[in-house]
Amino acid sequence: MNGAAAQAVIEVEQQRMSLVQDLLSLGFRWMKFPDALEQEFLSKDPEQRLRHFLVSGLIALLVYDGFLVADYLLIPDVFSVAVKLRLVIFTPLSLLVLGWMWFNRDNPVVHQPLLLDSAVLLSGLFAAVTLAYALSITHSPLSDFYHAGFAIVVMYGNLVQRLRFWWAVGFSLAILIIQVGGVIVLPNFNPRLVWPICSLTMATVAFSLCANYVMERDKRRRYLLSERGHELVRNLSDVNLQLQQLSRVDVLTTLFNRRHFQEYLQGIWERARHEGSEVAIVMMDVDHFKRYNDHYGHPAGDECLKQVASVMQNSLRHPGDMVARYGGEEFIAVLPGATRALAHQAAERVRQAVETMAMRHESSETLPLVTVSLGVACCNAAEAGASADGLMAQADRALYEAKRQGRNRVSQI
Numbered sequence: 385m386n387g388a389a390a391q392a393v394i395e396v397e398q399q400r401m402s403l404v405q406d407l408l409s410l411g412f413r414w415m416k417f418p419d420a421l422e423q424e425f426l427s428k429d430p431e432q433r434l435r436h437f438l439v440s441g442l443i444a445l446l447v448y449d450g451f452l453v454a455d456y457l458l459i460p461d462v463f464s465v466a467v468k469l470r471l472v473i474f475t476p477l478s479l480l481v482l483g484w485m486w487f488n489r490d491n492p493v494v495h496q497p498l499l500l501d502s503a504v505l506l507s508g509l510f511a512a513v514t515l516a517y518a519l520s521i522t523h524s525p526l527s528d529f530y531h532a533g534f535a536i537v538v539m540y541g542n543l544v545q546r547l548r549f550w551w552a553v554g555f556s557l558a559i560l561i562i563q564v565g566g567v568i569v570l571p572n573f574n575p576r577l578v579w580p581i582c583s584l585t586m587a588t589v590a591f592s593l594c595a596n597y598v599m600e601r602d603k604r605r606r607y608l609l610s611e612r613g614h615e616l617v618r619n620l621s622d623v624n625l626q627l628q629q630l631s632r633v634d635v636l637t638t639l640f641n642r643r644h645f646q647e648y649l650q651g652i653w654e655r656a657r658h659e660g661s662e663v664a665i666v667m668m669d670v671d672h673f674k675r676y677n678d679h680y681g682h683p684a685g686d687e688c689l690k691q692v693a694s695v696m697q698n699s700l701r702h703p704g705d706m707v708a709r710y711g712g713e714e715f716i717a718v719l720p721g722a723t724r725a726l727a728h729q730a731a732e733r734v735r736q737a738v739e740t741m742a743m744r745h746e747s748s749e750t751l752p753l754v755t756v757s758l759g760v761a762c763c764n765a766a767e768a769g770a771s772a773d774g775l776m777a778q779a780d781r782a783l784y785e786a787k788r789q790g791r792n793r794v795s796q797i
Contacts, residue, residue: 401615408608415549415600425607430495437500438482440544441507445478448511451533458530459522469514478507497548504545505555512537512559516566531581534563535588542592552596556589634709636686637693645708645716652704652720653772656765663772664719664727664762665779668696668734671755671791673713675747688754689713692738699733716779724762724796731758731794739792755792759783762796 403421417425448470455466481503488494515533522530538559542552563585632644640648649665656663670676670692677685689709696715697707704720719727735756743754759782763770778797786795 397615401612404608404611404615408605408612412601412604415597415604417604425604426497427495428607430492431489433497433500434485434489434495437503437545438486441478441482441503444507444540444544445475445482447536449475454530454533455518458526459518459524461524462518462522465521466514466518469518474510474514477510481507501547501551504541504547505551508537508541508545508555509558509562511540512562516562519566528577528581531563532584534559534585538585538588539592542589542596546596546599549593549597549600552593556593560585560589637690637709639693639697639715640706640708642708642710642716645706645710645718648706648708649718649772649776652718653765653775656720657770660764660766661721662723662762662764663775664722664724664760665775666717666719666727666731666734667710667759667776667779667783668692668715668717668731668756669758669783669787670713671750671757671787672745672748676745676754679745679747688743691741691743692754692756695737695741696734699737700730705730716776722762724760727760727762728794728796731760731796734758735792735794750791757783757786757791758794759786760794760796 400421403418407417407421416422452463452466452470455470456463459466485494485503493499512534515530515537519527519530538556541547541555541559547555560582564582632640634641653663670688673685673688676688680688693707693709693715696717700707700717700719702719702721705717705722707715707717710716717730719730722730735758738756739751739753741754744752745754746752748755759779761775761778761782763775763778782795782797785797786793789795
């Protein structure tokens with residue numbers, strides 16, 4: 385991912401988190417998030433939602449069929465019809481739907497909120513219609529008590545299956561319409577019972593919708609808090625990663641620091657020893673740097689170090705080569721697999737590139753320009769007695785020899 389794309393992703397995530405925070409602060413009275421966030425919310429934990437639907441649906445079906453006892457006691461004259469409606473029509477259809485969803489539970493289509501809510505809505509309406517039909521054909525004097533079944537259907541949709549709030553509102557109104565319509569068309573229905581019977585269902589609707597609203601509000605709020613928490617964890621992880629990276633990088637030159645170089649060298653050395661290959665180290669020191677600082681000032685000295693670091697970094701040519709600031713004006717590089725000749729050539733390229741910069745150094749005893757001295761050491765890591773510390777000591781001695789010989793040169797051991 386390039387820088388522009390990464391920045392775009394970061395901006396989108398920041399806007400999303402800002403939206404989450406606004407929703408947590410201002411609320412969401414209409415039980416709906418902006419479209420993109422709403423889709424994410426609805427697709428959250430689809431397996432758990434399907435499992436709840438299947439288990440609740442099976443329990444509700446057992447309760448629905450168990451009401452055959454009420455059919456037998458309240459409307460015995462149409463009991464055979466009730467048996468057909470419950471056991472011959474509704475139960476097989478419900479089991480067919482539940483079974484199909486179970487065996488296709490790995491299919492993403494089955495997890496769609498629209499499908500699950502539609503299944504709950506249709507099953508509840510079908511149950512209410514069967515109640516209304518039984519009421520319309522019975523002549524039992526106890527049939528007035530049968531209307532309590534509508535309240536149970538409302539609780540099934542609003543509380544047991546937990547329809548989304550606006551779906552629950554539509555579902556509840558549909559149940560009320562079915563019940564009131566059934567009351568109106570019933571022959572010889574006592575008008576004094578219309579309000580008591582319907583008020584029971586309306587009270588159930590009101591209370592269950594309140595509970596449904598609170599449950600969905602809390603669910604949505606938990607989702608937002610979870611998303612904010614995940615973002616905080618991600619930010620903390622990014623910060624920790626940045627801190628780890630900063631702990632390995634020299635702030636001034638942006639090269640790796642001594643600590644990381646030593647860890648990297650150990651890894652390179654172990655691999656080279658296993659492969660029987662060579663490892664080379666180049667140590668470099670800016671000539672008369674203290675005099676440069678004293679003459680031009682520390683800001684100019686810092687700029688000088690940055691320029692030299694950049695030159696050394698750009699003069700290496702192999703992917704495994706790594707440059708680090710070793711301390712003060714001293715730099716070091718490890719060249720995995722490099723022979724003595726190749727390491728010497730790399731060091732000479734660095735020396736010439738620094739001199740070509742033509743950065744003034746009037747207080748230098750070597751040249752009136754910034755120059756560097758370099759020490760090179762190379763050995764086969766599989767040789768008896770060879771070690772990474774020993775190789776670094778050789779490079780340090782080579783650097784000392786380059787300085788002793790007059791600086792602005794490469795010395796090799």
